[in-house]
Amino acid sequence: MADAVLGATVVEDREAAVASRRRLISRIVIYGLLGLISVVYIVPLLVVVLNSFRTNAEIGAMGLISLPQSFRLDAWPQAWSDFCIGGQCNGVARYFWNSVAMVVPATIISTALGAINGYILSKWKFPGSEIVFGCMLLGVFMPGQIALLPWAFLLGKLGLANSVYGLVLVHCIQGLSFTTLFFRNYYVSIPDDLLKAARIDGAGFWRIFWKIMIPLSPPIIIVTVIWQFTGIWNEYLFGVVLNSGSNQPITSALVALSMSGTTVRTYDVMSAAVLIGALPPLLVYFFGGKYFVRGLTQGAIK
Amino acid sequence: MAIAGQSVSAGTSTWDRIKKWTPVFIIAPSILASFIYVFVFAGWTFYISLSDSTLLPSYGFKGFENYVSLWTNRRWSVAYNNLLFFSLFYVTLAMAFGLMLAILIDQRIRAESFWRTIFLYPLAVSFIATGTVWQWLYNPGSGIQFMVNALGWTDFQFALTTDRKNAIWAIIITGIWGSAGFSMALFLAGLRSVDPDIIKAAQIDGASWFRTYRKVILPSIGPIFIAVAVVLLQFAIKTFDLAVALTNSGPGISTTFPATYVYDFMFQRGEIGQGAAAAMMVLAALAIVLVPYSLYLVWRRRRESRNG
Numbered sequence: 001m002a003d004a005v006l007g008a009t010v011v012e013d014r015e016a017a018v019a020s021r022r023r024l025i026s027r028i029v030i031y032g033l034l035g036l037i038s039v040v041y042i043v044p045l046l047v048v049v050l051n052s053f054r055t056n057a058e059i060g061a062m063g064l065i066s067l068p069q070s071f072r073l074d075a076w077p078q079a080w081s082d083f084c085i086g087g088q089c090n091g092v093a094r095y096f097w098n099s100v101a102m103v104v105p106a107t108i109i110s111t112a113l114g115a116i117n118g119y120i121l122s123k124w125k126f127p128g129s130e131i132v133f134g135c136m137l138l139g140v141f142m143p144g145q146i147a148l149l150p151w152a153f154l155l156g157k158l159g160l161a162n163s164v165y166g167l168v169l170v171h172c173i174q175g176l177s178f179t180t181l182f183f184r185n186y187y188v189s190i191p192d193d194l195l196k197a198a199r200i201d202g203a204g205f206w207r208i209f210w211k212i213m214i215p216l217s218p219p220i221i222i223v224t225v226i227w228q229f230t231g232i233w234n235e236y237l238f239g240v241v242l243n244s245g246s247n248q249p250i251t252s253a254l255v256a257l258s259m260s261g262t263t264v265r266t267y268d269v270m271s272a273a274v275l276i277g278a279l280p281p282l283l284v285y286f287f288g289g290k291y292f293v294r295g296l297t298q299g300a301i302k
Numbered sequence: 303m304a305i306a307g308q309s310v311s312a313g314t315s316t317w318d319r320i321k322k323w324t325p326v327f328i329i330a331p332s333i334l335a336s337f338i339y340v341f342v343f344a345g346w347t348f349y350i351s352l353s354d355s356t357l358l359p360s361y362g363f364k365g366f367e368n369y370v371s372l373w374t375n376r377r378w379s380v381a382y383n384n385l386l387f388f389s390l391f392y393v394t395l396a397m398a399f400g401l402m403l404a405i406l407i408d409q410r411i412r413a414e415s416f417w418r419t420i421f422l423y424p425l426a427v428s429f430i431a432t433g434t435v436w437q438w439l440y441n442p443g444s445g446i447q448f449m450v451n452a453l454g455w456t457d458f459q460f461a462l463t464t465d466r467k468n469a470i471w472a473i474i475i476t477g478i479w480g481s482a483g484f485s486m487a488l489f490l491a492g493l494r495s496v497d498p499d500i501i502k503a504a505q506i507d508g509a510s511w512f513r514t515y516r517k518v519i520l521p522s523i524g525p526i527f528i529a530v531a532v533v534l535l536q537f538a539i540k541t542f543d544l545a546v547a548l549t550n551s552g553p554g555i556s557t558t559f560p561a562t563y564v565y566d567f568m569f570q571r572g573e574i575g576q577g578a579a580a581a582m583m584v585l586a587a588l589a590i591v592l593v594p595y596s597l598y599l600v601w602r603r604r605r606e607s608r609n610g
Binding site for chain 2: 026030033041047048063113121124139144145147176180204205230234235237241258265278281
């Protein structure tokens with residue numbers, strides 16, 4: 001009797017041991033695969049970060065992917081204010097500020113308009129408002145190439161050719177469909193009864209907007225601002241086509257910079273320049289990652 | 303007194319009417335802007351594609367000649383063949399990697415958000431920035447080939463971007479690297495939405511881990527597969543930044559894409575008419591993907607509402 005009980009527990013122990021070993025192996029496989037793929041993801045970032053602190057001579061001798069032997073900060077100020085792009089040796093500073101001057105107003109205006117439009121299209125429906133919404137949705141899918149010539153012509157007529165204000169206008173209108181979509185889909189889920197009560201109390205269009213809708217909106221405002229900010233900052237096509245020379249945003253400057261490196265490539269300075277260009281959206285991503293992903297999945301599945 | 307009262311009441315009714323129409327007035331400029339952006343701009347570009355524009359827009363009508371010369375242009379055939387080839391591998395592989403990452407992350411792992419952050423960061427940065435860095439890595443004299451050679455494998459060759467026949471693989475690889483995290487995010491959201499009771503039922507029936515995924519979980523997120531494929535196809539059709547940053551359509555014209563073709567013909571070669579015709583083809587390609595997809599969405603919504 002005692003033997004039988006003992007035997008049973010031994011078998012159980014063995015089964016438990018097999019199960020736990022299998023679990024351990026599967027854990028090793030999972031973390032091993034994730035770790036391996038992560039290396040592929042992190043190496044490009046690491047390369048650009050580390051090489052911005054190495055000397056160009058060392059990069060030339062050891063290659064881009066190797067452990068740093070030297071550390072210096074010279075490349076950063078050089079990339080910022082001395083580096084030559086397209087014959088002008090003022091660094092990326094000017095293009096960086098162009099991007100800032102473009103992205104800040106365009107993000108604020110397109111988000112504000114999106115909030116008001118989304119509010120109207122969800123809570124103040126009028127005859128034909130669904131059709132209007134459908135047409136605005138089409139803007140989400142429009143390829144930039146279709147709009148290039150009309151924009152060039154229109155901005156010329158408005159006296160905004162080759163100016164940062166022109167790009168602000170372009171991004172406001174281009175972003176309108178996205179921001180409207182985001183806010184409309186968010187506001188649809190706010191119960192109408194909440195508004196009805198306010199309307200009985202005599203609250204009008206703007207009062208309801210400011211007192212009820214906006215206090216409920218911080219999540220969608222953050223999602224939209226992050227989406228617009230990263231999208232506009234990273235945009236290349238309009239910047240390179242509609243503006244030229246020192247009025248271009250940072251993305252165009254980065255392309256000009258990597259194309260101009262026909263002789264000796266100064267990887268140290270170019271790394272610093274690429275990082276300067278990538279830093280604003282990267283910071284936004286690392287601090288607002290949750291909202292960034294939410295925007296991404298919402299923007300994709302309409 | 304009576305007149306004043308009357309005027310006040312008349313005023314209120316006009317005021318009420320104005321108030322009633324306030325939302326329409328406020329949204330009108332946005333509607334107008336969107337309408338111009340979508341319909342007038344597309345119509346305008348279409349008209350230019352039918353015109354005799356070369357260096358500057360001109361409005362002499364010449365029918366579909368630009369389209370004929372577009373489709374007989376060797377460079378255009380390189381461009382759309384590249385798009386087809388790129389789409390095939392980019393879409394399927396980015397989906398496969400994304401699904402794999404999503405399933406790995408779904409195994410109740412530690413520090414989930416840390417892993418997600420790693421796989422998604424390329425999406426926050428422009429393809430101009432990431433493409434530039436990848437271009438350096440592809441450079442045989444300083445990047446991946448150089449490193450492997452230095453490690454001792456001196457015969458190792460990895461020079462995609464300077465090789466006419468294989469340069470497109472450089473764009474495919476970097477494209478997948480940039481977008482797999484995106485499909486991971488969508489798949490993960492899908493996996494998390496599967497009813498846990500069905501999974502438990504499958505496990506009680508003794509289904510293995512692999513079988514549970516293949517027979518129970520993945521079939522129930524079928525719509526996600528379609529959504530991811532559609533979005534990635536859209537990315538593929540719009541591929542521009544990546545091709546510019548990685549290969550600048552080269553070596554030669556070997557990595558020309560429809561979107562880079564539009565840019566080259568409109569602004570480098572001064573053939574605006576043909577560039578516009580190519581732009582219309584980009585729009586048509588998007589429509590071929592998106593029109594059936596939206597019809598499918600409508601059909602699915604109807605079926606769902608019918609089935610309650």
